[in-house]
Amino acid sequence: MAAVTLKNVIKRFGVFEIVHGANIDIDDGEFVVFVGPSGCGKSTLLRMIAGLEDISDGEIAIGGKVVNDIEAADRGIAMVFQSYALYPHMTVEQNLSFGLRMTGNPKADTERRVKRASEILRIAELMKRRPRQLSGGQRQRVAIGRAIVREPQVFLFDEPLSNLDAELRVQMRVEISRLHKELGVTMVYVTHDQTEAMTLADRIVVLNAGNIEQIGAPLDLYDDPANRFVAGFVGSPKMNFLAAKIVGADNGAAVVELVNHRGARLRKPLSDALPAIGGDVVLGVRPEHFFDAGQGDCDLTLKADVAEHLGSVSYVYANSGTGGGREELIIEREASRHRANGDDLVVSIKADRSLLFDATGARIR
Amino acid sequence: MRYQNATAYRFLAPYLLIFSIFWLWPIIDSFLISFQATRTVPWRFAPTFNWGRLIGDPAFFNALKNTLLILVIQVPVMISLAIVMAVLLNSPLLKARGLFRFAFFAPVVVGEVAYSAVFRLMFNLDYGIINKLLNSIGLPSVDWFTNVTPAMAVIMMAVTWRWAGYNAIILLAGLQSIPEDVYEAATLDRVSKVKQFFYITLPLLKPIIVFCAVLSIIGTMQLFTEPFLITERGGPGGGTETLGLLLYRQGFRSLNFGYASAIAYTMAGLAIAISLVQIWLTREPK
Ligand SMILES: Nc1ncnc2c1ncn2[C@@H]1O[C@H](COP(=O)(O)OP(=O)(O)O)[C@@H](O)[C@H]1O
Ligand SMILES: [Mg+2]
Numbered sequence: 001m002a003a004v005t006l007k008n009v010i011k012r013f014g015v016f017e018i019v020h021g022a023n024i025d026i027d028d029g030e031f032v033v034f035v036g037p038s039g040c041g042k043s044t045l046l047r048m049i050a051g052l053e054d055i056s057d058g059e060i061a062i063g064g065k066v067v068n069d070i071e072a073a074d075r076g077i078a079m080v081f082q083s084y085a086l087y088p089h090m091t092v093e094q095n096l097s098f099g100l101r102m103t104g105n106p107k108a109d110t111e112r113r114v115k116r117a118s119e120i121l122r123i124a125e126l127m128k129r130r131p132r133q134l135s136g137g138q139r140q141r142v143a144i145g146r147a148i149v150r151e152p153q154v155f156l157f158d159e160p161l162s163n164l165d166a167e168l169r170v171q172m173r174v175e176i177s178r179l180h181k182e183l184g185v186t187m188v189y190v191t192h193d194q195t196e197a198m199t200l201a202d203r204i205v206v207l208n209a210g211n212i213e214q215i216g217a218p219l220d221l222y223d224d225p226a227n228r229f230v231a232g233f234v235g236s237p238k239m240n241f242l243a244a245k246i247v248g249a250d251n252g253a254a255v256v257e258l259v260n261h262r263g264a265r266l267r268k269p270l271s272d273a274l275p276a277i278g279g280d281v282v283l284g285v286r287p288e289h290f291f292d293a294g295q296g297d298c299d300l301t302l303k304a305d306v307a308e309h310l311g312s313v314s315y316v317y318a319n320s321g322t323g324g325g326r327e328e329l330i331i332e333r334e335a336s337r338h339r340a341n342g343d344d345l346v347v348s349i350k351a352d353r354s355l356l357f358d359a360t361g362a363r364i365r
Numbered sequence: 366m367r368y369q370n371a372t373a374y375r376f377l378a379p380y381l382l383i384f385s386i387f388w389l390w391p392i393i394d395s396f397l398i399s400f401q402a403t404r405t406v407p408w409r410f411a412p413t414f415n416w417g418r419l420i421g422d423p424a425f426f427n428a429l430k431n432t433l434l435i436l437v438i439q440v441p442v443m444i445s446l447a448i449v450m451a452v453l454l455n456s457p458l459l460k461a462r463g464l465f466r467f468a469f470f471a472p473v474v475v476g477e478v479a480y481s482a483v484f485r486l487m488f489n490l491d492y493g494i495i496n497k498l499l500n501s502i503g504l505p506s507v508d509w510f511t512n513v514t515p516a517m518a519v520i521m522m523a524v525t526w527r528w529a530g531y532n533a534i535i536l537l538a539g540l541q542s543i544p545e546d547v548y549e550a551a552t553l554d555r556v557s558k559v560k561q562f563f564y565i566t567l568p569l570l571k572p573i574i575v576f577c578a579v580l581s582i583i584g585t586m587q588l589f590t591e592p593f594l595i596t597e598r599g600g601p602g603g604g605t606e607t608l609g610l611l612l613y614r615q616g617f618r619s620l621n622f623g624y625a626s627a628i629a630y631t632m633a634g635l636a637i638a639i640s641l642v643q644i645w646l647t648r649e650p651k
Binding site: 050051052072073074077078079081083085086087088089098099100102103146150 | 544546547549550551552553554555556557560564565568569
């Protein structure tokens, strides 16, 4: 078991800088998820930890030892690939034992490790099959088994569930969580799916275009995002962003006018220095933070477009009508089967259930 | 449905007609001819005339021996070489990959007569570049075309030069279909590059290798141009005469079509038999 530390890690492909100086401290035994949109450099970062990609600048340490110049095989890591990367011509058993056999590991020890992995993952009855005779979920188990057999200090997962169907994904997610508890080993997990990140992680690293936007526990990111990107990325459905303007500032509070909502105003207490009057800002409100008319600090009158009834809740896709520019909002309501399209809908927002961002996307607290 | 089929067959008709006249009929007819005595006019049906002669003909066994000798040496050497070429072509370190790919493939495009003439010149006793090179490193000249062993070697080298690149390109396509992350997984498993080649690349490439081998076996069984042009009709003294050449000599020099047909069917039968054995030996474990 080992901690993993990234210090100012930079990755360039030719002239393109893909990762712009990442600083991450992963504790021993922690489950950390790198999340971000496709192409933001998650895999690249993971592959640098694995040793499959060299580090252009900065330092990566595993278990306190700088590994920049250490071969991938000697870093004490094991990796599970998105496409499983099983050896197609070998049986499951051979897949699990291949690395150990090739490096002359004592036979009895190899057998012990393979047996243990097959028990942990419950794949004992698949041992004689070849990858193409397995379902996607079974292949993924074998791929994880191959990582377990290495008895690594750190597990690396690169979008391991993205090729599975929705139901299986949930099932394997629970399985991976269980595995982490059982083995107690450091795990670094890459995904573009924020739900996976929220459910699995001890801590989440949110990446965007090669920059780390925020590192924190799942609910901290949800409650207290550092910027508009994180606020929009974490949570499903996404946070609504309402265009606004600062029209007053006094006594530790700013008054913002929602420009697309017929001049509706909200008084928002702030602890930072108050923003300048006249500045453009954005007010973020999560779908679940709309209240019934009159229950909040500021009412908004909307037109409902479409309602999705999920049973426990309904999501209403609404717009601000012609009260300025047209703005689309997603609003969570208690389950209701009677809402018709085109209906007027009055909802209320609260100052302490909304977040303020400046024009660059930085949070104003 | 039936109407649609009829339309399809009408479109196919021109091809089927040509196929029948120039392919199907000769295939059937040569089979029939192989059972006829064709040295006297009119031809007459004599089932054992050609086939009986075949199993006792020293010229046939000489040609068979030469053909098989070339087969067992040249095909494995060429396929091995093609695999090495394919791996090099596939290397990320290689610059100007397109140029190399073209260069490896180019020999197939060169006219047979031209390439044979060049090989004759290169291996010429007095002015050939090969002997010049041998001399330059202190080795004596080799009289390539008057002794059987060097003449055979020239044939094998020529065929290998012409077809190794072609096979390498086919193998390259196979190599490129092996996903990169399988190698990365092996690297993380501490498996060396050499072991990766023998335990991952070769097994995964096996179906393509078998395919190339079968193609090469069929090609070599029919070997004709090289011994005809480079070693001048199977010289020295029939030492490089192949089945293809014997067939030509019997059919188109002696106009003994019955015997030539019997040889042709023997060649085809052998090619099929060897290929089947090859496929069977290298079949996937179930
Ligand atoms: N070998 C490479 N050469 C050049 N660019 C690359 C290479 N690998 C990845 N990239 C680029 O780096 C960026 C990040 O890629 P990646 O880490 O795979 O993203 P993610 O896993 O977050 O989807 C992408 O823009 C991609 O095009
Ligand atoms: Mg990726």
